[in-house]
Amino acid sequence: MTTIKKVQIAPQGPEFSELVQGYWRLGDWGMSPQERLTFLKQHVELGVTTVDHADIYGYYECEQLFGEGLALDKSMRDQIEIVSKCDIKLCGDKNPDWKVNHYNTSKSHIVESVNNSLKRLQVEDLDVLLIHRPDALMDADEVAEAFSELKQAGKVKHFGVSNFSPRQFELLQSRLDAPL
Numbered sequence: 001m002t003t004i005k006k007v008q009i010a011p012q013g014p015e016f017s018e019l020v021q022g023y024w025r026l027g028d029w030g031m032s033p034q035e036r037l038t039f040l041k042q043h044v045e046l047g048v049t050t051v052d053h054a055d056i057y058g059y060y061e062c063e064q065l066f067g068e069g070l071a072l073d074k075s076m077r078d079q080i081e082i083v084s085k086c087d088i089k090l091c092g093d094k095n096p097d098w099k100v101n102h103y104n105t106s107k108s109h110i111v112e113s114v115n116n117s118l119k120r121l122q123v124e125d126l127d128v129l130l131i132h133r134p135d136a137l138m139d140a141d142e143v144a145e146a147f148s149e150l151k152q153a154g155k156v157k158h159f160g161v162s163n164f165s166p167r168q169f170e171l172l173q174s175r176l177d178a179p180l
Helices: 033-045 062-070 074-079 107-121 140-152 166-173
Strands: 006-008 015-017 020-022 050-052 081-086 126-131 156-161
Touching: 015 081, 033 062, 033 074, 062 074, 062 107, 081 107, 107 126, 107 140, 126 140, 140 156, 140 166, 156 166
Parallel strands: 020 050, 050 081, 081 126, 126 156
Antiparallel strands: 006 015
């Protein structure tokens, strides 16, 4: 059996499996917590050790579903790299005060999102946190403050971005001590 190799994502950055298992639609799979754990173990056995999440996946439910499975065998946490994303705020029944879907890269929202993700996933830290989408109102200094606070608290090991243009990436990178 061929296993998937690991690749280093950035200088001093994490190593990910070449293939990443996404959990965007986990709520649609109709699995019990035990079946979710078995699925996780199966792809880890193949070498797919990096898992992709976002706070909004499954309208804020997929991280919880994953966490329920992971909680059945906490030793699996040491065998995987957890990536999650934040900054998209979706309107709906769970967030009745929000009137418009929007992006929010404020320090308070990033920190709150990470704390919520950790609680839902039932883990102590994330291997990587990504800003999910570019926010036209992003204050790069404020994002850097959030990243620094989360790193110092031991809640996130590495940071990155998703869907950013090279210029947006460079702007945020210019405010950080470690590579995205």
